[in-house]
Amino acid sequence: MDEPVTIAVIDDQDVVLSGVRTWVAEDPDRRVEIVHTAADLDGVREGPAARADVLVVDLRIAGELVFDRIAELAAAGRRIVVFSQHAEPEIVHRAEQAGALAYISKETGEGRRHLIEAVLTVAGGETYTTPSQAGAMLAATGERRPRFSEQELRTMRLWLGGLTRAGVARQLGISEHTVKQYLGRAREKYARAGREAPTRVDLYREARRDGIIGD
Template identity: 45%
Template sequence: MDPEPLRGPVTLAVVEDHPVTVDGIRLWLSQDPGRRVELVASGPTVEAVLGGPGATADVLLLDLELDGVMIIDRVAELCAGGRRVVVFSGHREPETVLRVLDAGASAFLAKHESAEHCVDTIVAVATDRPYVTPTMARALISDDRPQRPRFSEREHLALLLWFQSMSKASVARRMGISEATVRQYIDRARVKYAKIGRPAPTKAALLARAIQDGLIRPEEVRDYRSFAAGGD
């Protein structure tokens, strides 16, 4: 089914070992005119946060580097249980972004993003919509593009509509084809990337690679700024 509209504030849990950063997060949440996100838990470790109210939060905002150690493996572990995870990091190299998305994260936020983009990303993830911030677009788009697969016009259209938060059933109706064909197009895209050594196991990873390769322009994605796992 298509993503549902937001009903009530999104609950957020934050894993961050620098109190000043948590204070900054509280500040940009308070600056959102609609107060769309409510911080319900924060702490320096995953265990501390998920051992209390954070266990049922809609979205987990996770610092990629805790106590000086990168925790991409922990991202995969958390996402495997179906949790919506947004990774928050000062590292914004394309390789880091793609590794995080490959691990299952719904979105990636650079720590210098504006308050507006941070809140918009969290809301997008909570409502299963895609989100690409301008910073992430700049990180992914470069003149030095790796080998990229070829897509037919129909494959490209199916992917674009899916990235625009449409469900596979909605894409099928829009294109006048079966839902099975839409799934085939998406699966085929993943196979094509896997064959050239660039697997894209999640929707977010597939979108990131499509943007990196110039196959999808960020402005073609709804609201321009979304980068999560939208639709089904």
């Protein structure tokens, strides 16, 4: 039998933590194991949480939306499932652009139906699309927002955050040529969406507009 996928669950509502524990326990194949729970993100860089395959994170912690923290963790290579009461398309989109590989709404009962499969898919480095995400994508169609791969997002965040291409390459463990390719693809996707971004300043403006990087 394969080892279970390990998760750290970050949520300040006991009822949510209880629900996640129940869904994990009800999985007949025991494919997921909870190794850490907490009400905030302060401890995710150490102990069992640092080694967890996937982070399941509430989008609002201590009353604040944590897009920036999600972006930091995603840029560091953490795989993230957002589990949130928010279902507004613009919020879902910002979480995706911050680096979440799946977005599950608490309000629609998606957790029971999708959390385990989302965790398993995200653990493999792939995105998992829930009905909330599908609805957000349809709503955003008229806004012409491109979709980026996880590596494209990481590259843009690091480069637009001030690193050189060589610095980004070292941080991600890839070649400088690959960094250039990722940035080129990002610009091409924006161009196809009618949002030209030929310079670093232009790309920064569009990425900030889409919530890929913070203000």
